[in-house]
Amino acid sequence: MSNEWPLWEVFIRGQHGLNHRHVGSLHAPDAELAMRHARDVYTRRNEGVSIWVVPSSEITASAPSDKGPLFEPSNAKVYRHPTFYDIPDEVGHM
Amino acid sequence: MYAQMVKSEATNDDPEKLAAFQARIDAGEKIEPKDWMPEGYRKTLIRQIGQHAHSEIVGQLPEGNWITRAPTLERKAILLAKVQDEAGHGLYLYCAAETLGVSRDDLTEQLLSGRMKYSSIFNYPTLNWADIGAVGWLVDGAAIMNQVPLQRTSFGPYSRAMIRICKEESFHQRQGYDLIRVMAQGSDEQRAMAQDALNRFWYPSLMMFGPSDKDSVHSTQSMAWKIKINTNDELRQKFVDQTVPQAHYLGLTIPDEGLVWNEAKGGWDFSEPDWSEFYEVLKGNGPCNTDRMEARQKAWADGQWFRDGLMAHANKAAARRKAAKVAAE
Numbered sequence: 001m002s003n004e005w006p007l008w009e010v011f012i013r014g015q016h017g018l019n020h021r022h023v024g025s026l027h028a029p030d031a032e033l034a035m036r037h038a039r040d041v042y043t044r045r046n047e048g049v050s051i052w053v054v055p056s057s058e059i060t061a062s063a064p065s066d067k068g069p070l071f072e073p074s075n076a077k078v079y080r081h082p083t084f085y086d087i088p089d090e091v092g093h094m
Numbered sequence: 095m096y097a098q099m100v101k102s103e104a105t106n107d108d109p110e111k112l113a114a115f116q117a118r119i120d121a122g123e124k125i126e127p128k129d130w131m132p133e134g135y136r137k138t139l140i141r142q143i144g145q146h147a148h149s150e151i152v153g154q155l156p157e158g159n160w161i162t163r164a165p166t167l168e169r170k171a172i173l174l175a176k177v178q179d180e181a182g183h184g185l186y187l188y189c190a191a192e193t194l195g196v197s198r199d200d201l202t203e204q205l206l207s208g209r210m211k212y213s214s215i216f217n218y219p220t221l222n223w224a225d226i227g228a229v230g231w232l233v234d235g236a237a238i239m240n241q242v243p244l245q246r247t248s249f250g251p252y253s254r255a256m257i258r259i260c261k262e263e264s265f266h267q268r269q270g271y272d273l274i275r276v277m278a279q280g281s282d283e284q285r286a287m288a289q290d291a292l293n294r295f296w297y298p299s300l301m302m303f304g305p306s307d308k309d310s311v312h313s314t315q316s317m318a319w320k321i322k323i324n325t326n327d328e329l330r331q332k333f334v335d336q337t338v339p340q341a342h343y344l345g346l347t348i349p350d351e352g353l354v355w356n357e358a359k360g361g362w363d364f365s366e367p368d369w370s371e372f373y374e375v376l377k378g379n380g381p382c383n384t385d386r387m388e389a390r391q392k393a394w395a396d397g398q399w400f401r402d403g404l405m406a407h408a409n410k411a412a413a414r415r416k417a418a419k420v421a422a423e
């Protein structure tokens with residue numbers, strides 16, 4: 001019988017106050033060891049100040065086939081971008 | 095490099111889907127694990143990334159055996175850090191392979207049963223301290239040649255693993271060169287050791303790139319899929335051109351009487367390694383194949399009670415937490 005340690009996804013916040021970012025995954029028997037392994041595997045060079053570990057099985061991901069319905073509607077909404085608006089030169093930087 | 099002679103797998107997919115897939119790759123899009131991909135692409139990648147991961151792991155053995163014998167505390171700390179990085183590289187790559195639907199234990203078992211390979215280079219012994227310098231300088235140097243272009247590979251998780259690895263790899267080569275430089279500029283005896291290490295590691299390093307594949311169908315398919323970026327000969331030539339001046343700077347001689355500068359191509363002409371030796375090593379008949387496999391098998395077998403114990407503990411603790419929660423409700 002396979003007794004493989006479950007898979008965990010690792011997220012790390014870097015030095016400069018940015019969001020936690022997914023950096024990879026690892027196997028560990030529980031959360032405590034996943035944390036220790038994450039520290040050894042993903043932060044050997046000061047890559048972070050905070051670690052999240054999440055069981056991979058707990059992640060709900062969008063399907064590639066949802067790409068159209070999810071993201072295409074925003075393609076048409078060009079007015080959401082500042083470049084959509086012409087501000088007269090005389091007004092200066094805005 | 096760490097993945098040698100990876101055969102591309104035939105694919106029997108719908109031609110329309112195949113064409114759309116190829117168009118995505120040609121447009122420079124990354125393929126992600128849940129995207130549709132040809133069966134051949136998936137299988138070839140599992141084999142290639144798996145072989146690469148195994149090489150990182152087995153590659154710890156020839157260096158690890160010198161950690162306790164490093165000549166200074168600083169060199170010991172450096173070597174320990176380098177070997178620890180290689181463990182990390184193996185783990186990044188196993189994770190990338192797992193996104194393709196193969197399990198970690200399955201990959202490990204395929205290595206241990208000999209069904210999956212690791213790079214030929216790690217079947218050569220590290221006989222003395224100068225060899226540790228030669229490994230960093232030449233072996234990591236050759237690996238970098240291959241890994242830098244692979245950062246652009248089409249498969250997203252592989253590409254991201256390569257980016258991480260390349261960030262760490264340059265330290266490996268530099269510490270090796272620094273080590274061998276100290277020896278090359280040391281006593282006569284040390285200089286002789288440095289030269290001897292270069293003599294022994296030169297051709298095995300050239301073999302790392304694999305035999306010429308400019309006419310290979312596997313190579314053509316892998317290059318179309320962007321899981322191979324350069325031909326073996328291109329990378330080997332680049333490696334020689336980069337390494338020869340580094341050796342000359344140290345006053346060391348490349349053990350090749352055929353080595354001449356070729357002005358027309360702007361590179362060095364050099365002798366091919368003995369490919370029959372390469373095939374023998376791949377077949378399991380290299381100087382250290384048996385030792386390496388035994389060391390991996392022993393580590394896996396000896397660790398079993400520990401892996402199982404931690405898992406049993408985790409399961410019990412989870413059951414206790416669940417029971418306590420039910421009781422509290």
Ligand SMILES: [Fe+2]
Binds near residue numbers: 150179180259
């Ligand atoms: Fe590595």
Ligand SMILES: [Fe+2]
Binds near residue numbers: 234237263
């Ligand atoms: Fe390395």
